[in-house]
């Protein structure tokens with residue numbers, strides 16, 4: 160299944176999502192005005208970890224000996240987006256064993272286009288987490304110093320998991 164989400168942010172755009180049997184894979188385009196690396200935005204990772212402390216427990220496929228926080232402090236912005244999406248999924252009830260990956264092939268996909276893949280237990284939850292993570296990371300890259308609406312985001316994604324019925328208790 161291939162989807163082209165109509166919703167997009169000005170700088171970070173999710174252009175194409177392929178839902179495979181185990182993973183969703185998104186093409187994430189970084190607009191020319193968006194920095195490519197987290198190290199270009201001072202304090203970025205501290206803000207993310209404060210709002211989403213579960214990220215410190217993530218394992219990272221990059222296998223950095225420095226640990227995931229140090230890794231995320233100096234990595235590609237879409238890689239941070241991947242971890243934010245995974246944490247949103249976990250907080251909305253997805254298993255923490257789900258993994259993600261971020262890769263790129265600018266010669267094949269175009270400069271600034273990254274491939275972010277997320278394993279999923281619920282594909283709609285993964286898609287929503289990806290969209291919300293892009294929005295959050297975009298705001299932070301624009302200089303936002305707090306993640307104000309993260310609880311509302313988790314709640315929204317939880318509702319998607321439960322089928323969007325506000326009256327449902329699970």
Ligand SMILES: [Zn+2]
Nearest residue numbers: 218219220221
């Ligand atoms: Zn990682």
